[in-house]
Every structure is written in structure tokens, then in C-alpha cells.
Amino acid sequence: MGRTSTTTRVLGTATVALLALTATACGSGSESTAGGSSGSFAYWSMWRADEAQAKVIKAAIDQFQTDTGIKVDITWAGRDVKKKIGPAIATNQAPDLWDQGADGVYGATAQAGQALDLSDVLGMEVPGEGRKVSDVVPAKYLDALPKDPDGRNHYVIPYEISSGALFYNTADPDIAAAMPSPPASWADFLKVCDALKARGRACLATDGELAWENGLILDYLLSAGGVGFSALSSDPSGASWDAPAVLTAARQTEQLVKGGHLISGYDATKFPAQETNWAAGKAAFYPDGSWVTDEVAKQLPADWKMGAMLPPGAVNADSMMFGFAIPKKAKHSAAAKKFIAYFLQKKTLAGISTEAGNITPRSDIPAPAALTDIQKALDAAPVRLTYDGVAGDYPTKVFNQNFLDLWHGKTSAEQFVAKMKSDQASFWKSQG
Numbered sequence: 121m122g123r124t125s126t127t128t129r130v131l132g133t134a135t136v137a138l139l140a141l142t143a144t145a146c147g148s149g150s151e152s153t154a155g156g157s158s159g160s161f162a163y164w165s166m167w168r169a170d171e172a173q174a175k176v177i178k179a180a181i182d183q184f185q186t187d188t189g190i191k192v193d194i195t196w197a198g199r200d201v202k203k204k205i206g207p208a209i210a211t212n213q214a215p216d217l218w219d220q221g222a223d224g225v226y227g228a229t230a231q232a233g234q235a236l237d238l239s240d241v242l243g244m245e246v247p248g249e250g251r252k253v254s255d256v257v258p259a260k261y262l263d264a265l266p267k268d269p270d271g272r273n274h275y276v277i278p279y280e281i282s283s284g285a286l287f288y289n290t291a292d293p294d295i296a297a298a299m300p301s302p303p304a305s306w307a308d309f310l311k312v313c314d315a316l317k318a319r320g321r322a323c324l325a326t327d328g329e330l331a332w333e334n335g336l337i338l339d340y341l342l343s344a345g346g347v348g349f350s351a352l353s354s355d356p357s358g359a360s361w362d363a364p365a366v367l368t369a370a371r372q373t374e375q376l377v378k379g380g381h382l383i384s385g386y387d388a389t390k391f392p393a394q395e396t397n398w399a400a401g402k403a404a405f406y407p408d409g410s411w412v413t414d415e416v417a418k419q420l421p422a423d424w425k426m427g428a429m430l431p432p433g434a435v436n437a438d439s440m441m442f443g444f445a446i447p448k449k450a451k452h453s454a455a456a457k458k459f460i461a462y463f464l465q466k467k468t469l470a471g472i473s474t475e476a477g478n479i480t481p482r483s484d485i486p487a488p489a490a491l492t493d494i495q496k497a498l499d500a501a502p503v504r505l506t507y508d509g510v511a512g513d514y515p516t517k518v519f520n521q522n523f524l525d526l527w528h529g530k531t532s533a534e535q536f537v538a539k540m541k542s543d544q545a546s547f548w549k550s551q552g
Contacts, residue, residue: 160191161216161452161459164205166224166442169196173280173478176471177463184462187247190455202228205447209234214447217456222265222441223511225276229447230268235275236446236453242274244461253277253461257481260502261441266509277460278443280472281479283494284336284506285437286324286405287412290427294319295404303432306341306372313381316404323381325394325403326527331520334527336407336438337376337431339507341369344433350508353518358545361537370526370533377529387528409440409506413490414477426490430497437497438506441481518543 163181167174174196181192195215197204202224208214209229220228229235242254249256257277265273288295298315313323326334339349345365352360360366376382383403386394392415398406399419406412413426420426430437444460446453463469464482472480479487479495487495507515522543526536 159189159455160193161450161455162193162195163217163219163456163459164195164197164201164215165218166199166201166220167196168198172476173472176475179471180463180468181459183468184459188458188462190458192459205229206234209447209449212449214449216450216452217444217446217459219279219442219444220276222276222278222443223505223509225443225445226266226268226509227511229445230275231266233269234448235268236448236450237268237270237272237274238277238444238446238457238460239272239274241277241457241460244457246464246466247462248465253464256464256466256484258483261439261481264439264503264505264509265441266505276441276443276445277464278441278481279463279469280442280476281481281498282410282440282442283437283479283498283503284333284340284407284409284440285428285430285494285497286337286407287426287428288405289401289424291423291425292401292404294321298404302429306375306432309432310375310379310381313376313379317380322383322403324376324405324407325383325398326386326407327389327391327394328387328524328528329390331515331523331527333408335519335523336506338369338373338523339438340431340434341372342366343436343438343504344431345369348504348508349510353508353510353514353544356545356548358541358543358548361541361544367533367537370536374526374533374536377527410479410491410494413488417477417490426493428491428493428497436501436504437494439498439503440506514547518547 165174165177167177169178178194181194185191201218202220205214205218205228225235242252242257244253245251246253246256261278261281262273265276267273268275290296294316298319299312303309303312316323328334342349342352342365345368347363347365347369352366383394383397394403395406395408395412395416396419397403399416410428444463446456450456466482466485469480469482470485472478473485473488477488477490479491479498483499518540522536522539525531525539526533531539
């Protein structure tokens with residue numbers, strides 16, 4: 121549901137790949153055949169060779185080859201890897217290992233039963249640590265994933281975690297004056313916005329075209345009200361939108377618009393105009409994924425201190441996982457599994473934080489300073505998938521424009537809910 125970028129904006133379901141997989145699922149090789157060991161394996165990565173994550177992975181591959189004698193044939197496939205994996209499986213040309221966002225892995229392979237169950241990897245020892253993979257990768261990340269046709273959710277082992285939040289400069293005197301302590305409720309947050317407005321500051325910067333990023337606030341408010349976006353969106357009748365908590369979340373979102381708390385002109389700008397304005401201090405908060413800290417790093421003044429918080433009322437941080445997966449048809453899965461466990465060593469995985477500027481699933485690897493608040497939120501409670509992992513055609517055909525109409529003040533909360541109910545019913549009817 122997110123915008124495209126060079127780092128982690130890779131959400132969405134690989135529909136073309138899924139169709140290819142569905143056609144070949146019954147003919148997939150047996151697990152015993154696919155699980156053979158080898159002195160080499162092929163690996164396709166979602167990163168480009170010049171990206172920081174790729175450099176961390178390449179260093180690990182070099183050391184792994186030296187330590188084990190196993191050769192790794194690496195291809196820096198880029199973001200389109202999730203579109204290529206399905207046809208590759210269908211023609212028996214798939215790699216033994218690939219990496220992607222967990223939702224991409226699910227949509228491109230696991231949903232069609234074409235991703236290998238990696239439960240045994242969780243039981244493998246992390247080299248040199250005397251600990252199992254399951255000891256360093258919290259179960260809550262995998263528990264949040266949707267299940268494959270076999271009822272399993274261990275089809276990806278994460279090495280990087282992102283999350284959505286409201287980002288701000290904790291050293292900003294206006295913000296400190298308006299928010300001496302974290303707001304405990306949505307009403308308290310609106311008071312913060314009112315205080316900022318009195319000081320001539322916009323509360324939120326937002327490029328009005330971005331439904332995914334701006335919708336994070338509504339997604340969190342729904343979660344705070346006990347409403348899961350997956351259950352909400354999957355009701356064929358659309359009646360799920362009649363729940364009182366849904367209208368409450370929509371009205372809370374509308375309060376930002378009616379209260380004049382969004383930066384002036386937001387509804388007529390394109391990314392990254394308002395992200396740049398936020399980095400320049402023209403608004404207090406910015407709703408986005410945790411990759412934003414890296415995007416604006418070179419724009420921030422030296423005295424900026426990055427902070428982040430969930431919209432008040434929300435308890436469970438959302439998680440977007442990026443990790444390793446193995447196709448069921450992989451010929452050299454044993455060697456690929458060995459690399460997964462190897463990469464999760466603290467000394468190796470730490471590069472995702474120190475060099476790539478992102479959070480790892482290991483709580484004993486400190487997040488980059490700019491993401492300390494995000495790591496605390498992730499560690500504090502069970503996590504959930506952003507928008508409950510809803511992807512595919514639903515966001516583009518049902519949610520995005522309807523939400524933007526609410527966000528731009530073109531429709532009221534009540535009209536938004538009614539339109540979502542109607543459009544959702546039509547959408548599921550069209551799906552057959």
C-alpha cells in the first residue's frame with residue numbers, strides 16, 4: 121500500500137506471480153527432493169548492489185563462503201524480484217533463497233503453497249552463540265503473519281523490521297512546550313495540535329497524494345478501537361463498516377482536517393514536498409514508515425533529535441518485515457538454510473542497524489539512534505501487520521481514493537464510512 125522508494129517501500133501482492141504459481145502448485149517437487157544439501161546455492165535479493173543492505177549481505181556472503189566453503193551465487197534482482205519468482209518457480213528456474221518483504225513473500229509464493237516451511241530453521245543454532253534462531257527472532261513477528269494453505273506462518277525469517285509512526289523533533293522548543301508529556305488520549309493529542317496552531321505551527325506535514333502513509337493514522341485508530349483492518353475489509357457485505365468503533369476512528373481522523381491541523385497546501389502537493397517541509401521545521405509531526413529517518417537524514421539540522429510515537433490510544437506497533445524465504449522447489453535448500461542461521465549472528469546482523477540504518481528483529485542489537493523510540497514500541501507488546509497485511513487490489517480499488525477524499529475534506533466521516541461499505545460490497549461481488 122506504500123509509495124515506491126529505494127529502501128523499503130515494497131508492499132503489495134505479486135498478482136502475476138501468484139497466477140503462475142496457482143497453475144503449477146499441484147506439480148511442485150517433494151520436500152525431500154527439494155531439501156538436498158549442496159556446496160553452493162543461488163540467492164536472489166530484493167536489494168540493488170549499491171544499497172546499504174546489499175553491502176551488509178555481500179560482506180556476510182563473503183565471510184560465509186570463507187567459513188563454510190559453500191559458494192553463494194548472488195543476484196541483486198531489485199524490487200521486481202517478487203514479480204520474477206513465480207514464473208521462475210513455474211519453469212524450474214527459481215533460486216534456492218530469496219529475500220523480500222513478508223507480504224511480498226506471502227503474495228508471490230506462500231499464499232499458493234509454494235514457500236518452504238522454515239520451522240526447522242528456527243531450531244538451528246546461530247553459529248558461535250549457543251542459541252537457536254528462535255531465541256533471537258521473537259515469535260511475535262512470525263505470529264503476526266497470515267498462514268499459508270497448510271496453516272503455517274514460518275515461510276519467512278526476518279532480518280529487518282520497519283514500523284509506522286508519527287515522527288517529530290524532540291528538541292523542537294515549540295513541540296516541547298505544546299507536548300510536555302506524551303498525550304494519553306486522542307483528545308490530548310488534539311490539544312497538542314491546538315497549542316502548536318496557536319504558535320503558528322502546523323501539527324502534521326503530509327503530501328495529500330499518499331493514501332498509505334496518511335492512512336496509517338486511521339489504521340492505528342481502528343486498531344486502538346479493537347478493529348482489525350483485515351476483518352474490516354474482508355466482509356463481502358461491507359456491513360463491518362457499521363461498527364461504532366469504525367465511525368469513531370473516522371471522526372477522529374476528520375478532526376485533524378476540520379481543525380486545520382494539516383500543513384497548508386498539503387492537498388495539492390506531491391511527495392517529497394511536505395516531507396521536505398517537515399524536515400525544515402514547518403510542521404511538527406510526519407506520519408510515515410521508519411525508513412523516513414534515512415530519507416531525511418541529510419536534510420536535518422545538527423540539533424534535530426528524532427523521536428516517534430504511535431497515535432494516542434494505539435498499543436500495538438505495526439511491523440513490516442523483510443527477510444529470507446525458500447521456494448518449495450529449491451534444489452539446495454539445506455545450504456540456503458545454513459546461510460539464514462549464519463546471517464542472524466549478532467556480529468553479522470548488526471550491520472543492518474549500523475550500516476543500513478534499520479531495525480533488526482534481535483532486541484540485543486540497538487536500533488540506530490533515530491529509531492530508538494520505534495524499537496521500544498516494537499519490543500513493548502505484541503505487534504501487528506500494517507493494515508493487517510491487506511494488499512492486492514483492495515487498497516487501490518476500495519480504500520485509497522475514499523480515504524483521500526476524507527483526508528482532503530471532500531467527504532465527512534459518515535460519508536466516508538458509507539462509501540467504503542458500498543464500494544467494498546461491490547468489490548467483493550466483482551471478485552466472484
